[in-house]
Amino acid sequence: MATYAIGDIQGCYDDxxxxxxRLDFDPACDKLWCAGDLVNRGPDSLRVLRFIRSLGDRAIVVLGNHDLHLLALAAGCARSGQDGGSLTEILTAPDRDELLDWLRHRPLMxxxxRKGFAMIHAGLPPQWDLTQALACAREVESLLRGPDHRAGLAAMYGDEPRRWSDELTGFERLRFSINCFTRLRYCAADGTLALSEKGPVGTQPPALWPWFEVPGRRTRHDRxxxxxxxxxxxxxxxNVWSLDTGCLWGGHLTAVRVRRKRPLVPVHLDCPGHVTPRHQ
Structure with missing residues (x-):
């Protein structure tokens, strides 16, 4: 039995x-970990959702920002002006309610x-250790899975607050956690989030760090x-393995076999690309 972790699929079903x-993946005995963003912008988001859901407990999926955006669109509370055209097929599918309910019950972390690994979509602030990160994920998951999930989805949009405090409560606490788990790339040394920065390492302002390089990050010993x-x-x-290699944009779709005691070796699949790079 093998466990494979795979980067952002974003509707690229054929890839x-x-x-x-190529991995000789056997759904009868192997497991697939998906690092979020199953859907959006690619050509076959509906087929991706149906396939991953069909794997049952053989698939573990953490929510990404595009997955949450789909849920917000379906709930009628997405921020106006955000693209959802590639998600129309899901929203009008006869099995949409089953698919969306399944997606809404996926974890953030x-x-x-046993494997000695954690999986998230984006990043973690330096103030959180693994226990704190899992607790914050569970807080958000509880809301998203409950009767007030529409209010939570409506409140997730926005960049504030930008820095963690144990005193954060309510939707501000929820929004900070969601922004870390699904949007974070860079932050300052004190953990202040810089959510507008999206470029490769080396293009950021001098005062910013990739989240995984911040000195003293409390999860630095966790894989x-x-x-x-x-x-x-x-x-x-x-101790961080980044798996999004731009399949949607004509890069690669990447997987690693997750093993506790052996090096993780990437397997890259060349992808034709479905969208011209603009913003990711």
Missing amino acids: LRRLLD HHSR ILCGHWSTLGYRAGD
């Missing part, structure tokens, strides 16, 4: 199936003690798989 074939950052590409360092 996903080609990569799984997965942690396997973390993530996606979200296509301009970063595949990167293994600081």
Whole structure:
């Protein structure tokens, strides 16, 4: 039995199936970890959702920003002006309610003690240790899975607050956590989020750090798989493995076999690309 972790799929169903074939993935005994952003902008978001859901407990998915945007669109509370055209097929599908209910019940963070890895979509602020990160994820998940999930989805948009405090409560606490788990790339040394910065490492202002390089980061001894950052590409360092290699933009779709005691070796699949790079 093998466990594979894969980066952002974003509706690229054919590329996903080609990569799984290359891995000799067997859904009867293997497991697939998906680092978020199953949907949006690519050509076959509906087929991706249906396929990953069909794997049952053989698939573990953490929510990404595009997955949350789909849920907000479906709930009628997405921020106006945000693209959702590629999600129309899901929103009008006969099985939309089952698919969206399944997606809404996915976690923001997965942690396997047996494998010795955690998985998120984007990043973690330096003030959180693994226990704090998992607790904040569970707070958001509880709201998203409950009767007030529409209010939570409506409140998630925005960049404030930018810095963690144990005193944060309510929707401000929720929004900060969601922004870290699904949007974070750079922050200042004190953990202040810089959510507008999206470029590769080296293009950021001098006062900013990639979240995984911040001095004293409390999760620096924990092994973390993530996606979200296509301009970063595949990167293994600081106990973080970044798996978003820009499949949607004509880059690669990347997977690693998750093993506790062996090095993680990436498998890259060349992708034709479906969208001209503009903003990721």
